[in-house]
Amino acid sequence: xxxxGVNFLVKRGISNIKHNRVMSLASFCVLTVSMLLIxxxxxxxxNLNMMIGDVExxxxxxxxxxxxxxxxQTEMIGQSISSVQNVASVTFYSKEQGFxxxxxxxxxxxxxxxYIGDDSxxxxxxxxxxxxxxxxxxxxxxxxxxxxxxxxxxxxxxxxILTSLRGAFTVIAAAVLAALLIVCIIxxxxxxxxxxxxxxxxxxxxxxxxxxxxxIRIPFFIEGLTMGLISGGFSAAITYISYNAVNNLLxxxxxxxFTALGVGGLIPPGTIALPYIAATIGGGALISAIVxxxxxxxxxxx
Amino acid sequence: MVLLKDVTVTFQNGVTALDDVSLTVSDGEFAFIVGESxxxxxxxxxxxxxxxxxxxxxxxxxxxxxxKLKKSRAHKLRRSIxxxxxxxxxxxxxxxxxxxAFVLRCTDATTRTIRNRVPDAISxxxxxxxxxxxxxxxxxxEQQRVAFARAIVANPKLIIADEPTGNLDPKTSLEIIELLxxxxxxxxxxxxxxxxxxxxxxxxxxxxVTLRDGKVVFDGFLNPSL
Numbered sequence: 001x002x003x004x005g006v007n008f009l010v011k012r013g014i015s016n017i018k019h020n021r022v023m024s025l026a027s028f029c030v031l032t033v034s035m036l037l038i039x040x041x042x043x044x045x046x047n048l049n050m051m052i053g054d055v056e057x058x059x060x061x062x063x064x065x066x067x068x069x070x071x072x073q074t075e076m077i078g079q080s081i082s083s084v085q086n087v088a089s090v091t092f093y094s095k096e097q098g099f100x101x102x103x104x105x106x107x108x109x110x111x112x113x114x115y116i117g118d119d120s121x122x123x124x125x126x127x128x129x130x131x132x133x134x135x136x137x138x139x140x141x142x143x144x145x146x147x148x149x150x151x152x153x154x155x156x157x158x159x160x161i162l163t164s165l166r167g168a169f170t171v172i173a174a175a176v177l178a179a180l181l182i183v184c185i186i187x188x189x190x191x192x193x194x195x196x197x198x199x200x201x202x203x204x205x206x207x208x209x210x211x212x213x214x215x216i217r218i219p220f221f222i223e224g225l226t227m228g229l230i231s232g233g234f235s236a237a238i239t240y241i242s243y244n245a246v247n248n249l250l251x252x253x254x255x256x257x258f259t260a261l262g263v264g265g266l267i268p269p270g271t272i273a274l275p276y277i278a279a280t281i282g283g284g285a286l287i288s289a290i291v292x293x294x295x296x297x298x299x300x301x302x
Numbered sequence: 303m304v305l306l307k308d309v310t311v312t313f314q315n316g317v318t319a320l321d322d323v324s325l326t327v328s329d330g331e332f333a334f335i336v337g338e339s340x341x342x343x344x345x346x347x348x349x350x351x352x353x354x355x356x357x358x359x360x361x362x363x364x365x366x367x368x369x370k371l372k373k374s375r376a377h378k379l380r381r382s383i384x385x386x387x388x389x390x391x392x393x394x395x396x397x398x399x400x401x402x403a404f405v406l407r408c409t410d411a412t413t414r415t416i417r418n419r420v421p422d423a424i425s426x427x428x429x430x431x432x433x434x435x436x437x438x439x440x441x442x443x444e445q446q447r448v449a450f451a452r453a454i455v456a457n458p459k460l461i462i463a464d465e466p467t468g469n470l471d472p473k474t475s476l477e478i479i480e481l482l483x484x485x486x487x488x489x490x491x492x493x494x495x496x497x498x499x500x501x502x503x504x505x506x507x508x509x510x511v512t513l514r515d516g517k518v519v520f521d522g523f524l525n526p527s528l
Contacts, residue, residue, distance in 0.1 A: 004413045019395040205391045208351060209452065210381035211408040213374075301373070 009215070013222025023195035024227065027288070030191045031231035032238075034184035035284050039239040039276070041180055045173040047266050052166050059162070061128040061140065061154040062093075069148055074124060077148045081126055086139045088129040095120040123150060134163045189291045196220060196295040203299040213300045217293050224292025225285050232284030236277040244269045303329050304350065304460065304494065309359035311345050311516075319345035321516040322359070327509075329459070330490040332483065334503045337513035343496045346513070347464045350494070351383065352376045364459050381409055384453030384491075386478075388465035390445040392437040392452075398424065399433040402451045409456065423451040427481065443474035450481055454491075461485065463495040467502065475499070479506060 017024045065077060074092070082090045093101075099120035103113055128143065130136050136159055144152050196203075206216045247266045304327040311320040320342045327333045337343050348354045349361055352368050361368040364382040371379060385391070392401050403420045411419075424433055427447035429440075437445055446466060453461050463482060467475030479495070479502055486493045497503065503510055507526030512519050 001410055002412065005407065005410050008407055016395070201391075202393050202395070205393055206404070206408075207377075208380060208385060208391065209405050209408060210377045210456075211404075212377050215408055 009218045010222050013219035014226055016219055016223045017226060020195060020198065023191075023198060027188075027191050027195060027227050028231050028234075030187055031227060031284060031288055032235045034188060035232060035235035035280055036238060038177070038180050038184060039235060039280055040242075041176060043239065043243055043272070043276075045169075045177070046272070049166075049169065049173065050267055052162065052169060056133050056159075056162050056166070057129070059130075059133065059155055059159060061130060061136075061143070061152060063126040063128060063143055063149050064122075064151045064153070065124045065126070066148050066150045067123055069124070073148055077146055078126055080146045081128055081143055081149075084139050084142045086131050086135050087143075088131045090129075091127045093125045093127055095122045095124050098122040098125055133159045134166075185287060185291065188287060189295065192224060192288070192292040193295040196292065196299065200299045203296060207300065216300060217296050220296050221289050221293040225289035227292075228285030228288030229281055231288070232281035233277075235284070236280040239280070240269065240273055240277065303327065303362070303364070304492070305360075305362040306346075306349075307360045307362075309349070309356045309361055311342075311349060311354065312357045319516050320349070320356075323513075323516070323518055324359075325511060325518060325521070327492060327494055329492055330486070331509060332486040332493045333495070333509040333511060334506075335494060335496045335511050335513065336498065336500060336503055338498060340515075341513040342516040343498070343513055344464070345516075347462060347496055350462060351385070352379055377408070381405075381456065382459050384456070384458040384461040386446065386449050386453050386461065386463040386466040386482075388468035390437070390442075390449045390469075392445055392448055394437055397434050397436055398429060398440070398448050398451075401437070401448055402455050405452055405456050419455050423455040424448075426454070427451045442469050443471070443477070446470060446474070446478055447481075450478065454485060457489075458491065460492045460494070463493065465497055466495065467497065467499060475502065 063077075063081060065074060069077070078090055078092060081087060099122050102122070103109075106112075130139055136154065136156070140152055140154055140156075143149060203216055243266075247269055251265050304325070306323050306325040309320055309323045310318065312318045323342075323346070335343055335346060345354070349356060349368070350363055352363075352371060355369060363379060366379045366382075368379070393404065396404065399420060402423055403416050406416050406419060421430070421433070424430055427450050429444060429447055429451070432440060432444065437448065440448065446469075449466075453463075461482065466478050466482075470478065482493050482495060483506065485491050504524060505526065507524045509522075510524050511521045
């Protein structure tokens, strides 16, 4: 096709938006609301997933060491633990550090600690963080086998709950997003079909004077693409502004919700802005263009 | 050339709209197809533009055998035909110029071709001053003239006019038929004009095919009374 032909089809697609103002406005509203719904749900699920990750990251395995180990032996044990598969980090805690930590955690218990005295009853320990909590058991068994490790303490029940929670969350999040996407595609598709339906006479005339299906469909595709770009950009802007406002509100409180939950906070808006905006505009444009283009199908059988 | 050989069209509801019709319209001929409502005129047109297939028989239009023509190739046939319809069938969102140019754009014509041919076609129908108007801003007669300009702009071998005067006053109707006659005489374009207005047929005369209940009951020449 000649450049002048392509130029005509693009101009025709864009001018269709102007000529069909009412349906264009309806399509814009439906697309924007759909994208906002998907966008907000996606960001909520993304942050929830990250928060579960934060809670997971705080869980440590404590490896108590046997008494009377030399510094060299203690260091060797630390290296052995580091070399175990799935171990993320290893931090040494002396018996004094461990005892001070317990004292700090139990307030108003001076009498109890006076009775125990200043000497720590706890052994030296290593605090170990695990990469993948769902695969913690083999790591625990390997650490247990290291000579000089007296006992391994791990919150396996809690880790089990977290692992199940993350698994269930992944399935639910995927299902919710898939359902939303399907609903949005159906709604957008119906709006596009209604818009095309109003122009079935025009399509029939075009067919009768010798236009090919592609020649008729391309302006509809361009129209859908343009509507998708505009709606995608608009919904991305609204989502970004709202997300930024929520993030500022929650992170500038004196006692933040995140501190109470023991999580780091929302994903910073700057980190997700570019991919999110690109995905919203691109996704919106693509869905709208394909759905609008396909809606012409039944009228092309002339 | 248009050739129908033993063509029957029976719809799903059992109604036979065309019954064993054989008809030839040679290149350069002007033929009136006349008949009352329900005689089969519209079915004949729908057949010729490949909108419906024949139930039996063969249809040839401009070298295309329609029973063998795939839907995806129908545009090639349609580009060789110019149409003038009773309801004009103009695209409401396009100006006069764009409506006429659209036919050429479909064929991927060059910008130069479009710029040369479209004003000529519009001038021929006397609407040079209305190129930027939308169809709704024109009278019925003017809209039919735009449809006529659209029909001729690509120099088709055949023009099919389906009740082109049905919505027009007698004076404008005469002008439209004269335009068709003129095109037929000057450019040797084959014209098939379907009408139920016998007075125009009698006035202009020429080849006349009369349909009744789906059958050809008369095929001959009438002398003009004008």
